[in-house]
Amino acid sequence: MGTTAADYLAALTPGRRPDLPEATAGTLRLDAREDGRTDHWYLTVADQQVEVSRSSEDADLVVRAPRAVFDRLANGGVHVSEALLRNDLTVQGNIRLLMLLRRIFPGPADARHPRALGRAATTGRAGAGEGRP
Template sequence: MQQKGRRDGIEDAITDFLERLGRNEIPAAEYLPRRVRGTIRLDLESDSKTDHWFITLDKGKIRVSRDDHQPDAVIRGPRPLFDGLATGEKQFFALFFRNKMIVEGSLGLVDILAQLFPGPPSAHHPRDFVRKTRERSREK
């Protein structure tokens, strides 16, 4: 039996990230513009198959599923690159401009999704930094 977020005994960072995104546990998602609507399909390619994930953005809400929807954008690439995005070790636009990932459809939606992936492990979101700084100054 496979554990959630695990694939063949290897950590599966992108699955864990997408599951957390679907449960609204990704901090950057709270800044999602309310005007954004659309569905993005992620095609995670491995040696033997391609897994499809659908991320629907609708008025500030995010739904993640494996159910087939008509996507407004498609992002296709090797699963290890998506794992790198999910951990912050890789940056989306660097991969995109190096032709490591294929993007079709609405680049506006893709840009919004790219902002939801974490930055490098040592980085922090500027709004979170300001919030923590204000909290510390109030405690003094």
């Protein structure tokens, strides 16, 4: 199956993450449920950095899901918004912070950035018109 969410979060290295918005800051608590037990991960995001700890403190956003859902997020098997729309996870608090998770967890392996797709489409069109009278 690959990396578990616990392994992925434990391995997050401190330091600047340019993929995170500069002006966004807040705390997120991930509540992973399995077999009647809940593990808590506490993420503090500020200045494009993420600090991870194990805590059940109150947070700006609390995300609850079965452990398997968090594991799929950590492996790029599911996108955060997809899991939310399918009711695979629930959120409570500042939902704007939810999109930080899509930048913290990897996306699907076959996903491409929209800008790259746009550039490829533009380049393809420009090349298709060349050579025509």
